Amino acid sequence: MARKYFGTDGIRGLTNKAPMTAAMAMQVGMAAGAHFRRGEHRHRVVIGKDTRLSGYMLENAMVAGFTSVGMDVVLVGPMPTPAVALLTHAMRADLGVMISASHNPYQDNGIKLFGPDGYKLSDADELAIEALIDGEVALAPAEEIGRARRVEDARGRYIHAAKSTFPDGLTLDGLKIVVDCANGAAYQVAPSALWELGAEVIAIGVTPNGKNINDGVGSTAPQVLCETVVASGAHIGIALDGDADRLIVVDEQGKVIDGDQLMATIASGWARAGRLKQGGLVATVMSNLGLERHLATQGIKLVRTSVGDRYVLEAMRAQGYNVGGEQSGHIILSDYATTGDGLVAALQILAELVRSGMPASELLHRFDPLPQLLKNVRFAGGKPLEAEAVKAVIAEAEAELAGKGRLVIRPSGTEPVIRVMAEGDDPGQVERVVDRICDAVRAAAA
Structure with missing residues (x-):
């Protein structure tokens, strides 16, 4: 069943435009609060945010929604997404909320939800919440309305947790x-x-x-x-x-060193230390073929998933891996966190830097990436990837790249765009393949 409001990473959009309005934020609070009210205990939700101007508006709206269905609210202010996930679990909350649109400009905002275990919600939970958003939510009686409070030690708790992931006996002295x-x-x-x-x-x-x-x-x-x-x-x-x-x-x-090189560095270091579970890592179809070839020389497996850190995490949990991520820099280290954590990943890179005594340019250049080209084709409507002419061009391109490269074509999960990516040993061939497919998509969408 298709989701109406939730995308690959929560609900996101331009603020004060549906669905990212104060009214919707309150409805999400009511619906999520009602869904996670289980049992007779006093229910609690942790809400964090980034630094966007609209965060004040959405935070207050969500407080109104959660308290109206009888959930107490703990406000932690501007905090990283992984900190909210951590605090949700550590404070035995029933639910966690991060108000953020990640790397988008300030005009956008979003709502990410975490379950009591600190993990992002399952599709089933999101569908249940969507049904409540569009339906009727029972409000709490007057005597059971929730309370809201701010906690002042949230930053200190997260800093302590992040620092504890840095290996004992090492320091960053001199760096x-x-x-x-x-x-x-x-x-x-x-x-x-x-x-x-x-x-x-x-x-x-x-x-x-x-x-x-x-x-x-x-x-x-x-x-x-x-x-x-x-x-x-x-x-x-x-x-x-x-x-x-x-x-x-x-x-x-x-x-600049991208997520592929960083994952290779961490995986190699953890493999040497005997702590790389399942002898491999999980990445998406967008990670460079050079990463896959490099890992293979060390006997390290690479498992690929669809684009999105949620899919990486699902595969990690299902198959028992403890390192995964995306070329864009989402790196999940499940020994320490339930979601991508930039600071914790950085500390693992810094630990490798300290141990090696090598300059970063030498340590972090693990492999030469294959030429990779990504182009976006915007379309007004319809399903251009289902056109027979487009399918034929894609089939020809796959045959041409067989054994020499890869082709990844996918619709964006957040906008009307088809993403066309190819990589291979021959950069000219890569460019020609991408351009042919983009032309075919444009023609089918016209």
Whole structure:
């Protein structure tokens, strides 16, 4: 059954436009609260947010929704998405909420929900909540209306938890680190954690004003970080996104290191230490074929999933892997977290840096990526991928790349766009294949 409001990562959209309105936020609070009211205990929900201006509006609306159905609310303010997941479980809450649109501009916002175990909700839970949004929710009697309170030690709890993932006996003493917090949710916790572990920290993207989240800073805009690392003579740069669940690294030469190289680094280190479960890692169909070939030389398996960290996590849990992620920098280390955590992943990279004594440019360049090209084709309506002409062109391209590359074609889960990606040993061939498919999609959508 198709979901009406929930996408691949919660509900997301332009604020003050359906579905991302205060009225909808209140309805989501009412519906999710009603769904998770199980048993006679006093129910509790943890709500965090990033630094978007609209966060105030949506937070208050959700408080109204949850308290109206009898749930108490714990407000933790601006906090990373993984911190909300952690606190939901640690505080024995029945539900967790993160108000964020991740790496999107400030005009967008979103609602992510976590169950009592700290994991993102299943499809079944989301469908049940959607049914309640469109139906009738029973309100609590006057004497059972919930209360809301703010907790002041949430940041300290998360910093302590993140630091505890850094190996005993190691410190960051002597390392100069530039950290870019995207003017987002980690603007306080990430610099503090790195400094407390001994690093000399240069922090950028730590002056949020409600409108500058992800604006020219963060993991999707690393140019300022690259320049700052080189100018300051830092050993490494770390870039988080708006809700701090993804990580991109910059080496001492100012070169951007993507999630594929970072996953390879962590997986190799954990394999040497005998702690890489199932002898492999989980990534999506978008991870470079060079990663797969590199891991194979070390006897490390690569399991691929559909695009989206939720699918990576589902495969990790089902098959027992403890390392997974996406090329974009969502890295899930299930020994430590129930979702992607940019700071925790960064600490594992920094641990490898300290152990190796190598410069980041040497340590983190694990393989030469195969030429990879991704193009987006916007369409007005219909299902162009079902057109026979498009299917024929795709079949021809797959035959052409057989044994020499890969082809991934998928509709976006959030906008009317077809994403066409190809990679292979011959960059000219890759470009020709992508362009042929894009032309066919455009023709079918006309």
